[in-house]
Amino acid sequence: MFGKLTLEAFKHEPSQTFAVISMALGGIALIGLIFYLKRWKWLWQEWFTTVDPKRIGIMYIIVALILFSKGFADALMMRMHQALSVGDAHGFLSPGHFQEVFSAHGTTMIFFVGMGMVFGFMNLIIPLQIGARDVAYPFLNALGFWLFASAATLSLVSLAIGRFSATGWLAYPPLSGLEYSPGEGVDYWIWIVQIAGVGTTLSGINFLVTILKMRCPGMKLMTMPIFTWSILCAMVLVIFAFPILTATLCMLTLDRYLGMHFFTVSGGGNLMMYVNLVWAWGHPEVYILILPAFGIFSEVVPTFSEKRLFGYVSMVWALILITFLSFIVWLHHFFTMGASANVNAFFGIMTMLIAIPTGVKIFNWLFTKFRGRVHFDSPMLWFFAFVLNFTIGGMTGILLSAPPVDFQVHNSLFLIAHFHGMVIGGMLFGVFCGFTYWFPKVTGFFLSERLNQYAFWCWFVGFLLAFMPLYMLGFMGATRRLDHYEEATNWNPLFLTVAAGAFIILCGAVIQIYGLFMSIKNRKKNMDLTGDPWNGRTLEWSIPSPPPIYNFAIIPTVDQIDPLWAIKRGQAPKPHYDYEDILLPKNTPMGLYIGILSLIFGFTMTWHIFWLALVSLFGIIGCVIFKLSSPAEHEVITAAEVKEIEAAYLRRSITA
Amino acid sequence: MTDFTIHHTPDPQADTSLPDPNQDTFFTTVLGFWMYLMTDCVFFAAFFATYAVLHNNTFGGPSSRELFSLSTAFIETMILLCSSVTCGMAMLAALRGKKNQIIAWLAVTFLLGASFMALELHEFTHLVESGNSWTRSAFLSSFFALVGTHGLHVSIGLLWMFVVTMQVFYWGVTVDTFRRLVVFSLFWHFLDVVWIFIFTFVYLMGVI
Numbered sequence: 001m002f003g004k005l006t007l008e009a010f011k012h013e014p015s016q017t018f019a020v021i022s023m024a025l026g027g028i029a030l031i032g033l034i035f036y037l038k039r040w041k042w043l044w045q046e047w048f049t050t051v052d053p054k055r056i057g058i059m060y061i062i063v064a065l066i067l068f069s070k071g072f073a074d075a076l077m078m079r080m081h082q083a084l085s086v087g088d089a090h091g092f093l094s095p096g097h098f099q100e101v102f103s104a105h106g107t108t109m110i111f112f113v114g115m116g117m118v119f120g121f122m123n124l125i126i127p128l129q130i131g132a133r134d135v136a137y138p139f140l141n142a143l144g145f146w147l148f149a150s151a152a153t154l155s156l157v158s159l160a161i162g163r164f165s166a167t168g169w170l171a172y173p174p175l176s177g178l179e180y181s182p183g184e185g186v187d188y189w190i191w192i193v194q195i196a197g198v199g200t201t202l203s204g205i206n207f208l209v210t211i212l213k214m215r216c217p218g219m220k221l222m223t224m225p226i227f228t229w230s231i232l233c234a235m236v237l238v239i240f241a242f243p244i245l246t247a248t249l250c251m252l253t254l255d256r257y258l259g260m261h262f263f264t265v266s267g268g269g270n271l272m273m274y275v276n277l278v279w280a281w282g283h284p285e286v287y288i289l290i291l292p293a294f295g296i297f298s299e300v301v302p303t304f305s306e307k308r309l310f311g312y313v314s315m316v317w318a319l320i321l322i323t324f325l326s327f328i329v330w331l332h333h334f335f336t337m338g339a340s341a342n343v344n345a346f347f348g349i350m351t352m353l354i355a356i357p358t359g360v361k362i363f364n365w366l367f368t369k370f371r372g373r374v375h376f377d378s379p380m381l382w383f384f385a386f387v388l389n390f391t392i393g394g395m396t397g398i399l400l401s402a403p404p405v406d407f408q409v410h411n412s413l414f415l416i417a418h419f420h421g422m423v424i425g426g427m428l429f430g431v432f433c434g435f436t437y438w439f440p441k442v443t444g445f446f447l448s449e450r451l452n453q454y455a456f457w458c459w460f461v462g463f464l465l466a467f468m469p470l471y472m473l474g475f476m477g478a479t480r481r482l483d484h485y486e487e488a489t490n491w492n493p494l495f496l497t498v499a500a501g502a503f504i505i506l507c508g509a510v511i512q513i514y515g516l517f518m519s520i521k522n523r524k525k526n527m528d529l530t531g532d533p534w535n536g537r538t539l540e541w542s543i544p545s546p547p548p549i550y551n552f553a554i555i556p557t558v559d560q561i562d563p564l565w566a567i568k569r570g571q572a573p574k575p576h577y578d579y580e581d582i583l584l585p586k587n588t589p590m591g592l593y594i595g596i597l598s599l600i601f602g603f604t605m606t607w608h609i610f611w612l613a614l615v616s617l618f619g620i621i622g623c624v625i626f627k628l629s630s631p632a633e634h635e636v637i638t639a640a641e642v643k644e645i646e647a648a649y650l651r652r653s654i655t656a
Numbered sequence: 657m658t659d660f661t662i663h664h665t666p667d668p669q670a671d672t673s674l675p676d677p678n679q680d681t682f683f684t685t686v687l688g689f690w691m692y693l694m695t696d697c698v699f700f701a702a703f704f705a706t707y708a709v710l711h712n713n714t715f716g717g718p719s720s721r722e723l724f725s726l727s728t729a730f731i732e733t734m735i736l737l738c739s740s741v742t743c744g745m746a747m748l749a750a751l752r753g754k755k756n757q758i759i760a761w762l763a764v765t766f767l768l769g770a771s772f773m774a775l776e777l778h779e780f781t782h783l784v785e786s787g788n789s790w791t792r793s794a795f796l797s798s799f800f801a802l803v804g805t806h807g808l809h810v811s812i813g814l815l816w817m818f819v820v821t822m823q824v825f826y827w828g829v830t831v832d833t834f835r836r837l838v839v840f841s842l843f844w845h846f847l848d849v850v851w852i853f854i855f856t857f858v859y860l861m862g863v864i
Contacts, residue, residue: 136684201695209688213680243695247702251801260790260797261715262706268715268794277702625819631832 003608004184009162013097015077020160049587051138052549056145057123058442063152064116070156071108072509074101076502079466083499087487098483099166100185104155106169107189111196112152114289114423117431119148119200121292122207122231124442128540128547129225131216131556136209138585139627140202146595147199151192154602158188162607165189168481170278171252173263173271178256184606187256191602194249197242204238207231216539218558222316225538225561226309229316230295233323234288240327241284248277272337279330287326290422291319293430294361297386300379300437301365302562303534305372311364312561318357318364325354335403336410344403351401355394362387378452382433385460389425393418396471413482414474417467424463432459432512440528444546448526451515458508465501469494530653537562544649550582550637553646577646579639586633594623682835689839693846696809700850703802704857711862715793720862723788725779729859732775733851739768740848743841750837753829758837762821765844769814776807799858806854809847816840 012020034040047055077093078101085091093101123145127135135141158164165185167176176186211232215224224232252274254260261267263274302309309315331339331347365387374380396418399405409415440446473494478485485491519526531544539556540547542564554577556563566572597619604613711720746761780800783789790800820840823833 136688205688205691205695208691209684213684213687239691239695240698243699244702247699247706250805251706254790254797254801258790260801261794262710262797262801264794267791267797268710268713269797270709270713270794273706273709277706621815628819628836629823 005607049589053123060120067112074105079499079502132214142591144203146591150595150599151196187606201242208235226298227295234291237284245281283330296434307372310367321357393421412474413470417470445523446526455511462504707798710794710798713794717793
């Protein structure tokens with residue numbers, strides 16, 4: 001009846017029990033608050049059933065922020081434990097639990113925080129930048145989000161019921177095979193990643209078609225904003241990479257559930273095949289995360305330098321080249337596998353080649369600022385920190401790409417310092433930059449600039465303290481995933497520095513959350529009434545903030561790269577206003593239903609409750625058939641209504 | 657600069673009662689479905705690559721030469737190829753708007769697809785009963801996974817075909833059902849192409 005699920009699954013270590021109780025209390029408080037404010041109907045109509053990409057984007061970012069707090073707590077626990085666990089002291093986490101914590105940290109940060117932020121920004125900005133009212137498949141978009149949300153929920157459930165995987169964020173066999181990990185942990189990991197991955201593939205198809213088919217008249221590929229280009233490239237990567245992940249996870253599932261022998265050597269399987277397959281997805285994945293950050297900086301730097309982007313065409317080709325090269329470098333993640341020297345040399349050289357287009361981008365940004373009128377607002381501060389961190393991370397990446405060097409520092413903290421430099425110093429700083437930049441567009445009010453700058457300095461200093469010592473520790477031989485070391489290593493002062501850095505980052509994160517709450521509280525005082533607070537160049541700044549439900553009352557016509565600057569400088573005619581009826585897709589709860597059923601499916605498969613898994617699978621199929629058999633419904637916003645809404649916005653901006 | 661501007665010219669034949677008089681939905685959906693097929697293609701490619709790596713790892717068990725019957729595989733191939741032809745006939749009928757012909761051809765396609773599945777399941781049960789199931793060796797694991805994934809796709813295709821046929825039966829050939837027929841036929845032909853690769857790489861090269 002309940003498969004492998006017993007009461008044993010609810011017993012945890014003290015630190016985990018604390019997390020579970022605070023999570024449960026937080027959840028109860030949230031539900032109570034919604035009842036108190038009587039917001040259930042509003043939530044259902046405006047958010048849960050929505051197919052509006054602007055709403056879906058905000059939900060992506062909320063889920064990503066919730067999961068960020070979980071992943072960040074994991075990181076703090078690890079760093080505190082490492083600072084304490086030296087010599088006779090053994091820290092406060094048991095070795096088994098420590099393994100779960102680092103596995104959960106990686107899985108959470110990549111699949112939910114990184115991907116959630118990328119897909120959030122895509123939903124919010126892409127339709128606005130290409131002058132579209134919607135995405136190509138509004139329902140598919142909602143479905144992609146709800147699959148993502150159900151996988152995120154399953155990862156929170158794994159904290160409370162049973163144990164999470166203890167096999168690292170990529171679950172290499174044989175450790176993740178049935179023989180060495182007989183428990184439910186790896187199964188949790190498989191279904192969390194599988195459900196999130198399917199959602200990502202669907203959304204990837206959706207946004208690729210959106211960018212290819214829904215651009216406004218006159219916007220050719222080579223006049224698209226760079227952020228749109230970066231998303232186009234990232235979605236190409238999604239489409240080619242995520243099916244490999246799905247297939248690899250299927251094989252691991254078959255090994256674990258049906259006793260197949262893909263990766264079990266005792267049946268003739270080949271475990272290095274898993275590592276190859278998973279990195280054939282995994283390397284493009286890191287570019288799926290970083291390319292949108294490149295796109296964000298390419299929007300922010302010209303706007304805050306009051307100058308056109310230097311080298312637009314080379315920027316685009318650099319993106320395309322990175323997209324291509326990212327598929328032929330995967331072997332650099334395991335030079336130590338024992339491939340021949342020639343194979344390693346090929347992948348090493350391909351890896352070094354990526355530095356060329358990336359360098360082109362860095363120089364283009366710097367040349368954009370050259371003789372520009374640079375504004376030192378917080379988005380630009382994030383950019384400066386990004387250039388420094390990304391260059392350091394890039395240089396150490398070049399070091400790692402040389403196989404002989406890699407043999408020395410493979411799986412050491414040097415590697416950890418390198419890729420956190422790329423993911424935090426590169427991707428996350430880009431996300432914060434874009435968050436500050438687009439926040440007034442999405443919400444209609446500003447974040448506090450002063451608090452943003454405080455948060456920035458905390459993050460910047462904290463980052464350097466938390467990760468630069470890891471390079472040294474790596475050279476001194478400290479491996480990753482280390483839960484205890486001897487006093488004689490003399491590593492303790494460096495680990496203490498690292499932990500201190502992590503706490504300074506925590507201060508930055510707390511300031512950001514405080515700033516977010518304060519700006520929501522004082523939103524009446526810091527409204528963005530003009531819709532164009534930064535003197536923007538692209539189409540999203542040509543409409544009011546927050547954008548009306550239909551985005552554009554008149555679909556714009558574009559003939560150059562910076563269309564809004566052209567209009568503002570009188571180089572292009574102002575659009576004239578002949579309003580027409582606008583058709584928008586109706587809300588549907590089907591995405592939410594399929595998400596909930598997938599959550600049940602993932603949970604029951606993890607615990608081998610097969611009858612319920614089968615029921616939920618049939619439920620999903622039934623929902624899909626029902627959705628496909630019901631006619632597409634649309635809401636009409638009449639020309640008169642559009643005129644009224646637009647006039648209200650115009651009055652507001654004139655009074656501003 | 658205004659030379660670059662693209663003007664949407666409304667199609668005089670377009671059905672203006674629909675929200676999308678220029679039929680953008682049709683081309684957008686078909687393009688998106690091609691994208692989906694490419695993801696599926698990569699998905700199959702991963703299983704093909706795995707089969708290529710593992711097909712000699714028989715772990716003391718029987719090899720492909722001892723197990724596979726080329727005649728069964730050939731009959732399966734012929735059935736699936738014929739089903740592609742009948743699916744194409746259904747599409748020709750859809751272009752002419754002949755509802756009954758569509759249903760008839762889809763029924764034939766369904767029967768062919770179902771008999772393909774029956775043959776494949778027969779082959780699988782035969783292998784399992786003779787002690788050569790997927791747990792026997794890595795080679796058999798990768799064989800069952802690759803061919804089984806294709807079979808799963810065909811089964812989903814059969815369910816899908818049933819749903820589309822019902823829609824045509826109740827609603828006739830409309831903009832929506834026509835688009836769904838086109839998308840379904842793309843899926844069905846794609847499965848045929850994948851099977852050609854399976855027949856070549858798994859059965860033909862396995863027996864030679």
